[in-house]
Amino acid sequence: MAYDFQVVIDTVDPHPLADWWADALGWQVEPSNEAFIRAMIEKGHATEDDTTTHNGALVWKAGAAIRHPDGLERAPRVLFQLVPAAKTVKNRVHLDVRVGADNIEPVVERLTGKGAKVLHRGRQGPNWWITIADPEGNELCIT
Structure with missing residues (x-):
């Protein structure tokens, strides 16, 4: 079920x-x-x-x-x-928000303008993402 x-x-x-x-x-x-x-x-x-x-x-x-x-x-x-x-420690689960490679930077810029913080830029082969934190520190990846 x-x-x-x-x-x-x-x-x-x-x-x-x-x-x-x-x-x-x-x-x-x-x-x-x-x-x-x-x-x-x-x-x-x-x-x-x-x-x-x-x-x-x-x-x-x-x-x-x-x-x-x-x-x-x-x-x-x-x-x-x-x-x-x-929140005091790193999330063990987070959301990946798929916006498309051409939109990653503009979306991150918009969200940081609304209180998010950039935490990490990652890459695996041709794929890349930016990990950010929402205004309360919850992590999410923009990919």
Whole structure:
């Protein structure tokens, strides 16, 4: 039996990081369902402390998610999950974002302009990539 999955990235600030990654990948942040959130509070399944406001919308404090514009059939959902501590060591898993050899430098330049940091330039035979870190230090490769 095959299973579906989502990718989860731990973060101290889920909503801005989801915005950054949605922009980086050309994906969409899942919209907030304020009516659902308010209903959960009214029914006692959540409290106001479980929420926050981001870009003028009521959202769950614990996380934010992004999706490929073509939906979950095209690519798994990425969830940015609130954790109490910042990242302190190298990731053991990372995403390779395939933009094509002609686009690597312009994409890296755009993302560093939005808070990413270049960590490493790599090459294996004819293939090359640039490893960067997002604004919270999570590594990804632009290839």
